[in-house]
Amino acid sequence: MTPSIPTEGQHLLEACDIAVAFSIEGGTVEAVRGVNFHIDRGETLALVGESGSGKSVTARALMGLLGRKARLAPQARVILNGQDLPVRDDRRMRGVRGRTIAMVFQEPMSSLNPMHSIGAQIVEAIQAHARTPRREALARAHELLAEVRLPNPEALLDRYPHELSGGQRQRVMIAMALSNRPALLIADEPTTALDVRVQAEILELIKDLQKRYDLAVLLITHDLTVVRSYADRIAVMRQGLIVETGPTAAVLDAPTHPYTLQLRDAEPSGYAEAVDVEGQAAILEARGVRIVYPGRGKSPPFVAVEEAHVTVRRGEAVGIVGESGSGKTSLALALTRLAPITAGEVSFDGTRIEALTRREMRPLRTRMQIVLQDPFSSLNPRLSVQALIAEGLIVNGIGRTASERLDKVRQALSDAGMRQDILHRFPHEFSGGQRQRLSIARAIAVEPELLVLDEPTSALDLSVQAKILETLKDLQKRRSLGYLFISHDLRVVRSLCQRIIVMRDGAIVESGPTRQVLENPQSDYTARLVKAAFQVRGA
Amino acid sequence: MKHGEKTETYGRLVWRRFRRSWLGMAGFAVLIGLAIVVLLGPFLAPMNPDARLTSYQPPSRIGFDAQGLFALNAMPTGQDDPVTLQPLLSISNAAKVRLTILAPAEPYRLLGPVVLNRRLIGPAHLGERVHLMGADRFGRDIFSRGLVATRVSLLLALTVVSLTTVVGLLVGATAGYMGGAVDRWLQRLVDVLLAFPQLPLYLTLGALIPVTVSSGLFVTILIATLSVLGWAGLSREIRGKTLMLARMDYVRAAIAMGADDRRIILHHIAPNLMSHVLVSFTLSLPTIVLLESFLGFLGLAVKPPMISWGLMLQDVSGYSAIGSYPFILSPVIFVFVTVFAFNAVGDALRDAVDPY
Secondary structure (H helix, E strand, O other): OOOOOOOOOOOOEEEEEEEEEEEEOOEEEEEEEEEEEEEOOOOEEEEEOOOOOOHHHHHHHHHOOOOOOEEEOOOOEEEEOOEEOOOOOHHHHOOOEOOOEEEEOOOHHHHOOOOOOHHHHHHHHHHOOOOOOHHHHHHHHHHHHHHOOOOOHHHHOOOOHHHOOHHHHHHHHHHHHHOOOOOEEEEEOOOOOOOHHHHHHHHHHHHHHHHHHOOEEEEEEOOHHHHHHHOOEEEEEEOOEEEEEEEHHHHHHOOOOHHHHHHHHHOOOOOOOOOOOOOOOEEEEEEEEEEEEOOOOOOOOEEEEEEEEEEEEOOOEEEEEOOOOOOHHHHHHHHOOOOOOOEEEEEEOOEEOOOOOHHHHHHHHOOEEEEOOOOOOOOOOOOOHHHHHHHHHHHOOOOOOHHHHHHHHHHHHHHOOOOOOOOOOOHHHOOHHHHHHHHHHHHHHOOOOEEEEEOOOOOOOHHHHHHHHHHHHHHHHHHOOEEEEEEOOHHHHHHHOOEEEEEEOOEEEEEEEHHHHHHOOOOHHHHHHHHHHHOOOOO | OHHHHHHHHHHHHHHHHHOOOHHHHHHHHHHHHHHHHHHHHHHHOOOOOOOOOOOOOOOOEEEEEOOEEEEEOOEEEEEEOOOOOOEEEEOOOOOEEEEEEEEEEEEEEEEOOEEEEEEEEEEOOOOOOOOOOOEOOOOOEHHHHHHHHHHHHHHHHHHHHHHHHHHHHHHHHHHHHHOHHHHHHHHHHHHHHHHOOHHHHHHHHHHHOOOOOOHHHHHHHHHHHHHHHHHHHHHHHHHHHHHHHHOOHHHHHHHHOOOOHHHHHHHHHHHHHHHHHHHHHHHHHHHHHHHHHHHHHHOOOOOOOOOOHHHHHHHHHOHHHHHHOHHHHOHHHHHHHHHHHHHHHHHHHHHHOOOO
16 A cells, blocks of 8 residues: 655644543443554654553554453544544454554464464465465565564474464564554564563564664553663653653653653662672572473473572572573572472582472471562462461461461561551452562561572562562561572662572573673673663664 | 451452342342242142142143132043043133132141141142142142152252262362372273263163162162262362462462471362362252253152152153143253253352452
8 A cells, every 4th residue: 555645744643632441340440541642654652651551552542452341532533644543443443453553462472373374374464455366475475574584484484383482473473564564563562571682683673674664663661771772752651641751862861750750760770789798608509400301201301400500698689590491490499399309409508408308398498488470370369468478377387376476477568568457358459569579478477598589570560670679678688588589680680689690591601799790791691681681772 | 257257258259240140140049949949848839749639630720819819620521532532621610729828738747847737828628729730640739749849859969969079079189189190090980980871870770779679778879879970070170170270379389388288288279179169069950950850751760758850750751641741741840940040050150259
């Protein structure tokens, strides 16, 4: 299609007074409450906000993809190339979606149909909007895959989604989005599910394609580092409203709205305070740990971790970083004896624990605790807050009377930054961040000496993450806790941990004091990780 | 106090979601009605369920005049049907049978030691009759028998489902939690039970059990057979659910806390299985009620003096009677209403039990 050349002063897309309400049990929720913005050709507008701020709903409203329970306000208008889009007419929007406006979603795993080959899916996207002979469409699909810089596009056409990595799948999604030469690309958290390095590559790709096709990009994200590097303008959303908008650098360097300031300062930054651990005994010491998952049937055994050495001293925070599949969670679970160890030595406060049974481990359990990644599956939905946190006390016979235990529960709650009046409430009544605090409270209630944290903040909003990191730092100081902190986010690790271990494919590639490793990485891999995490494009 | 608060909160959430389904609420109302019938069946029945009057008496016509409710029972006209040679019946010369509240009755046992000599509604005088659904082969009132049979049919189903639920839950949870060899052997046992050809077994049993066996022993055998064959399906579901729950992070957190197996099963796995069990329980009851009536039709029903819907349907297997007296099929109405009610409640429960 040949879009009309926009006249002087006319924007590619104008969103006027977008307001969306969802009907729920017992009323309506106004998810978006009157949002105005515009996007020009060749420009990237970043829509930034925390979960629940309405940014994804706004994007879906532009596409006419709101669903049955949502109601778009009657005064809301979307103007594309000077013409009103029929956003309330699903049938007519079909001609717009994927043709003039295309979308890339967060989850590349579920956005592709596992039953069809990559080639077939791209061909389908092409043929949905134009009568194209199959041969021609296939040639075009081939071209698109090359364009998104996928290696060996010819062979890829016949492959299936499960044979591709997350990053490759996201490239395929972008290829599909570009198949009809859209004028506007909506990218809804396109890299959140990907590793840092892959994330940078995908964003670079979008930037290049944007230049080549004079594409307008609406980038929805919560990551301000991404915004800084890739967006021309920024619109900050909060509770369904845009609170501040303007050129990226101007807004982020000198925010006028307190919320923008708060968001910006929630970015983890700086190095963790140095802790004097000289002469402190190691609370956890592991030598040559090897973890092998036995193969099933014909599949060969899988080596998850090899030759890992880890030392955590009292009061010290040690970070394990690595991309997904690097074996960091396997290692953490094995060190706490929640997963089997194949070989190696693990000592906890001088006691060898690698061969202990679950029963023999019990006396040590109160001294080492773990906080798991997913705040939604790590709390039993049927137990009240009080029962959840008191469990460790009851199991280990801490506190003689119920009231003594209750005092400890209250203390743990307040240490984890939660109010006291929630004892009889249930996990489902809390947000992700609050649930993670409950997990932390449960762990610290038994007064451990070592706390293992497996990606405790990766499912949370930045501002929530910042508060939890504060809490952790505070606890470390007051209780002289040792942390083994697992994360894929170097910035978080930098701000919390004194020492850092970098893992790749089950092996430790580098370890040492955080500042030394990050500023002077010895391995190529670490250097690339650091670059991807901290780089600011064009700077 | 803590416990009460917990169940109340969960219960309230479930109830709020359950109320959204009007079908479920209707089923729930019917279940309450059925519970009343189980308790007060003989009192609610308008007739003595064992009294033998005219065979295959068709349903009475119920009317209302200035003096209140009355029933008209068809009487022989003295002529025979030219095709079937059966006597023709008509209500044209029938006398009005007055119906009153708290009608007199021969003393009967309501429940345990409680003996009554009144019925809620019935003919005003002893010896008079009213047949809402007609009378069976021996001239007994089908409606009254159906009401009284509710007790046996539902209690039988309740017993069977309770047993299969407990066994299925224990076996499934054990297999799912222990894994390994225990799991493998239990699964093979489940395979065998699920592959068992049940219908031939029931027919064989019907033929093998001596007619002289007492009705109590017979019911025991029936319950035992249905229970032994019934737990396998649930145990497999529970096993899968336990496998899933045992991998939840909160179970891992409990292990990290030093909790033993007993505590993990009782506090972390069992409560989360309960919703599934509750739904399965509600949805299994109607299948047993159906099975019981079906087996009765095949001849494997409880023995008199007990009355069950299955036993009542046994009479129907003399097919020749159905053509002339279709009303003898009416015990099916009781089965139908019960099955519908439990299924409606079960479906609504299934949508409601996971409020989180």
